[in-house]
Amino acid sequence: MIKTVNLQKKYTTDEVETTALVNVNLHVKQGEFLAIMGPSGCGKSTLLNIIGLLDNPSGGEFYFLEQEISKFSERQRANLRKEYLGFVFQSFNLIDELTVYENVELPLIYLNVGSAERKQRVEQVLEQMQIAHRRNHFPQQLSGGQQQRVAISRAVVSKPKLLLADEPTGNLDSAHGQEVMQLLSTLNEQGTTIVMVTHSPTDADYAHRIVNLFDGQIISENVKELATL
Amino acid sequence: MLKNYFLVAVRTLRRHLGYTTLNVVGLALGITCSLLLFLVIQHELSFDTFHSKADRIYRINVDKVTQHGPSYSAGTPYPMLATIKASLPELTPATHIFNLDEGTITVLSTNDKVAPQRFREENNILFIEPEFFDLFDFETGNVNAKQAIAAPNSLLLTSTIAEKYFPGQNPEGRMLRLNNEVNLKVTGVIPDAPANTDLPFIMLVNYENSKKINLFSNDTWNSTSSNHQVYFALAPSASVQQSEDRLNKITSELRRLSPGEKERYTFQALSKVHFDDRYSNFGDRTISTTTLWAMALVGLFLVLVASINFVNLATAQALRRAKEVGMRKVLGANKTQLMVQFLCETGLITLVAVLLSVVLAELLLPFLNKLLDLQITFSILNSPAALLFLLAELLTVTFFAGFYPALVLSGFQPISALKSKVATARTAGISLRQALVVVQFTICQVLIICTIIVHNQMEYFRSASLGFDKEAIVTIPFPSGQAKKLMALRPQLEAHSAVKNVTFAFAAPSSNSNFSMSFRFDDYSINHNFNLNFKVADEHFVETFGIDLLAGRIYEKSDTMREFLVNETFLRNVGITNPEEALGKKLLVNGGNSEGPIVGVVKDFHVGSLRNKIEPVVISTWSSLYFTVNAKIEQKDATAALAHLKKIWTSAYPDDVFYYEFLDDTLARFYEDEQRQAHLFKIFSFIAILIGCLGLYGLVSFMVTQRTKEVGVRKVLGASSGSILVLFSKDFAKLVLVAFVLAVPVSYYFMNKWLQDFTYRIDISYWVFFVAGALTLLIALTTVSVQALRAAFSNPVIALKTE
């Protein structure tokens, strides 16, 4: 599904040049649950943002669904994004002016899904995430765990092929964190490919494979025993 | 999608109510003003456009070239129409119109027991040919007006006047007496003349009757009055130039022009009559296209200032929307979609402002009408033009106010927006914001400077020395041709202690009615190619008005012209430097019928408004041309004096209505239009400043919030409240200064041009600019301080904790 060849990312701000990724070669297969780990500042988010088509690499090749897309325009990337990708962030990033229902509905609006189908799909996902009873609440009226469930609802309502999560449990206590991980795990079992950045070994345990980054390079990969799956 | 935009917009706006209110109020004020100005401009442009032949109707004007400059008049000789009918068939339909701008109407009663009722009318009574109705399309209700006006003594009343004279009765067939001269029969009642015509009337009378009313009416080509004008429609196939040439050729024999005198009849399109102030019209008001442009510009300025507020507040607060923008982009929204969203939001604010301004405009229109002496009606549903204007304004304001903020917001990179790291995107925004604030300050200062200069010129009009005394002089007209009756009562008029001086005259020294004549001077060998302004008055004129006599004496009492007084300008024009030298020299006037010596020289005085130069003046007696009695009275006994004058006057003219006006009021009317413009300027400058302040207030309150932490740190480090105030004020003071530098040349240029209209005018002095600059600075800094003080006096500990 995703393949990177010698992927590089440099940030140039004024006179300072930061190399965030150095020759990253990564392969993610359909249906996989991948965790990316590493110390702060090692380039995890940068890698995730490139995989998520939120950013362009500065060098190397990047294949998404067998297409080389490192030179795509912002508009082309936006179209791929809304079609195939879902995002979950550490800080939820719900839109404060919209209710739970409206937040979850938003991706479908951008996908031009008809209103009847939209209603049905939003309701279904809210039920699945057990947040339907709060559908008319605004984000500030919810707990962190609830907000993250809304964010996940929003990420999966468009039935993305790939779900990207950047420290999804980072702002949650451990009980709520486990709840969220359970949800992601279930989604993966239902066929969604997941790439997740995390600091927590407990969370990483849910993944099939862990990639360790250090200073912008992949230093090790460990694939779990099939038995533990 | 739109529903989602709408929801977010409404909720965002409601959440930030202060910010929304500032924007809506500012925009609504700006749009209201622009709408009102639009209505005024629309009204002015609509004058006489409702006639079906409007595009080929013309008026005949007279353009003269003399050695002292050109002169323009819309008054045409009395035989003009007959000549047109005989020789210029392409000028049809055609009518001459005689305008009587004041008259006494006696409503004759149907039985002897009821005394006749009298009314003094100061609105136009027009004397017309039946063809008037072929030419113009005034509403006539169900009256066949052309037929109804055909009989020699017929009269059409407008409905308001009909109701005034004959409340609840049928006026048809009733008799009226005009100026105690002619009896007229009411042959129909037609709707009131519309407000947007330069041919306003309260009644229409068959033209024949004007010959009995108008003293000057005769059949020569040498006498004209601006109250006698000719209008016609030019056949579609004819050319203006050719017909004009033919008319001038045909009439050149008849006019008996003196050698060197250049005079040309010109055709003026009806569409120009309302805007060309060289020629007067019966409505007595023209408006220059420059003034209309100035109004349009002011309207534009006000909307611009309000839109700038919007841009500034929106970009300053862009950060607040960053997370939403980022998330929408992550979800696949593209830049265009986001721009549309933010433009919709601006559109919503503008729409609310537009709706509010419709209500405001309807409420304020009566005041504007009163201020400008107009009768504009406005109902949004009945004015498609205004509706279209508002729609256009909605779209342009939305676009101009919304485009830049939308561009900034939609341009955020999704990742940095989510991290609220868009500070870098704002550095460019700051300088643009400063530029916009400079534009606002510039507009405000230009308006303030213009207001002060216009005000000063108005003051100058009021206080300038005219060369004669205008205080406590009352002018009383009496029926034309009947001066003798009152002149016989001079001893009685003067008998009251509060009446100091009395003079019978054509008009006051400075007046709208001027009377000019050609002349021969001295040995008559030189042909002086200029006309004299004749002041016809009795021997008390100079004394009553306190005019200075420089040489010689006042002329003797007489009923005809026997001796003359001349002014300094006259001497200059004929090349005499020493006043004494002029004494005894002969003057031949009145078409060669009157001759006499110059017996005295008076100091120059103004004969009309200060717009015009002082003309060469000759003063002499001619009792059949006395139309007013002017009395210098004791100011503190004015009431008693007036009662006394009224008593004597009424005993002389028992069948007429007494009426008076103080001279300074008459003179003030010369400048009515300017006075109104001055008021308009004042009000709109004030509103512009108000809108600007709203924006500034919003901007500073935002900056204060944003810099709370900085202020906290500074205070912890020992900064005083004063220095915090300086911190915020400094930047704005700089902007006011930059704006000042821009505003000075712009306003100097326009005001200098405006003042050129007046021969007698103020100099633009430096202090005006500095006052305007200082005032703007003061207003700006006060506005800034209100918010900045909040920061200055805040508790640093709390400020730092909130971060």
Ligand SMILES: Nc1ncnc2c1ncn2[C@@H]1O[C@H](COP(=O)(O)OP(=O)(O)OP(=O)(O)O)[C@@H](O)[C@H]1O
């Ligand atoms: N927009 C940017 N401009 C410049 N440098 C950046 C930018 N974003 C990230 N970096 C730099 O790139 C490197 C990698 O950053 P990244 O955010 O990917 O780290 P991370 O592994 O996600 O860290 P954390 O665990 O703290 O989230 C860091 O050194 C960071 O300073």
Ligand SMILES: [Mg+2]
């Ligand atoms: Mg990170």
